[in-house]
Amino acid sequence: MTASPHVVVIGAGTLGLCSALHLVEQGARVTVLEGQSIASGSSGRSVGVVGSQFTDPFEIMLRVHALRRFRQWESQGLGFNHIGYLRLARTQKQMELFAKSVEIQEAAGLRSRLYRANELAELVPHINPEGLEGGLFGPDNGFLDPHEMCTFLAQAVRTQGGEIRQYRKLLGVRRRARGYTLETSGDPIDCDVVVNAAGAWAPQVAQLFGQRLHIWPERHEAVVIHLDEPLGYTMPMVMxxxxxxxxxxxxxxxxxxxxIAEIHKVDSLAPEDPDNYNDQCDERSKVGLAELLLERLPDLPGARLGRGWAGLYPVTADHRPFVGPIDASEPTLVTAAGAGxxxxxxxxxxxxxxxxxxLHGAPVSAPGTESLLPSATRNIALR
Structure with a gap:
């Protein structure tokens, strides 16, 4: 790799802009290509939650890295709402997993603690604890505005010399002796390396390079819940x-x-077309979500449904992101997609x-994350 390669990042959502920022910080020349506008895909339709309340050590380790950067960006002006994150447990076995999570998080410098079912009302006074064993709570977790995050990242990329070209679709690819010529809806671009961070469009981008990427765009819906008056406490993120x-x-x-409420778990019969899907919340879905919400928060005062919307989760077969080259013989084409x-x-x-x-041909700053490569054993059809 040249000392200062020209890298084109496809996609100006959070994955693409974070990739671009890390690259320009390390001296690469970076151009971000976005077919629409910044945050116009899945990022802009997200509910923006950031949490570390997981039970898998690997998943926690990834978030330790991410939270370190979020803290830095917050000190530089990125808004972050520290409302806390409560993950609910229905079984004693889950509570045992939560206890181990507390130990792992504490060792990594993250605050977390267990709550028994009869203690959950300390966090959520309106909660119905029926059927619950307790929960795992991280007081420093919370949410941010995804549009603000993308705007913040875009400005950081530009400040350090990166370029962002919006409304520039990738139409074709020609391989050169050292790199690629990208045919776009504007002028062609010559580059040394490409990062495919196109979210739900990542399989289409991979296909232009003659590669197959198995990412399933899965539709999820969210709804605003209006209250007649403030609750008197801040509702944490509850999962x-x-x-x-x-x-x-x-x-x-x-x-x-x-x-804001949504259902994180859905059963999709077919992948969605990111260029042609229903981006509004169905009335039937609103009713189903309201029923679940009222079951868990039965005495929520004056609650009523507001506007709803839908977005896409780019999902992989094992529900972990793809990061790295699909083909080891072509290390200049790196995937960063499929984070669900x-x-x-x-x-x-x-x-x-x-x-x-x-820049280094391996994940040197996060050892162990080679497992996120879109290898032949991972890059498989979801169904």
Whole structure:
């Protein structure tokens, strides 16, 4: 690799912009190509949650890297709402996993603690603890505005000399002796390396390079819940899902008289077309979500449904992101995609690892993340 390669990053969502920022910080010349506008894909339709309340040591390790960067960006002006994150447990076995998570997080410098079912009302006074064993709570977790995050990252990239070209679609690729010529809806671009961070469009981008990328765009819906008056406390992010078990319902504070709720767990029969899908919330879905919400928060005062929307989770077969080259013989084409519903919170570490692959040929700053390579055993059809 040249000392200062020209890298084109495809996609100006959080994964693409984090990749671009890590690259320019290390001296690469970077151009971001975005077919629409900044944050116009999955990033802009996210509910923006950032949390570390997981039970898998690897997943926690990824978030340790990400949270380190979020803290830095917050000190530089990025808004971050520290409302806390509560993951609910339905079984004693899940509580045992939570206890181990507390130990792992504490060793990594993250605050977390267990709450028994009869203690959950300390965090959420309106909660119905029926059917619950307790929860895992991280007081420093929370949410941010994904549009603000993307705007912040874009400015940081530009400040350090990177270029962002919006409304420039990638139409074709020609390989050169050293790199690529990218045919776009504007002028062609010559570059040394490409990072495919195109989210739900990443399979289409890979196909232009003659590669196959198995990412399933999965539709998810979110709804605003209006309240007649403030709750008198800040609702943390509450998630009813542990390693695939639970309803998938999650909800959090948005404003003093607003919550946002969604279902993290869905059963899609077919992948969505990112260029042609229903980006609004169906009325039937609103009703189903309201029923789950009222079951868990039965006495929520004056709650009523507001606007809803839908976005896409770019999902892989094992529900972990792809970061690195698909083909070891072509290290100049790096994938950074497939983070599912965790793209916002994993974007800093995914960008860090993608930059490592571009500049060092391995994830030197995050040992062990070679397992995120889109290898033949991982890059397989979801269904």
């Amino acid at each position: 009813d899902l542990v390693n695939g078990e639970g309803s998938g319902l999650n909800f959090r504070h948005e404003k003093s008289t607003e919550l 519903g965790y793209g916002i919170q994993l974007a800093p570490v995914i960008g860090q690892i993608a930059a490592d692959w571009v």
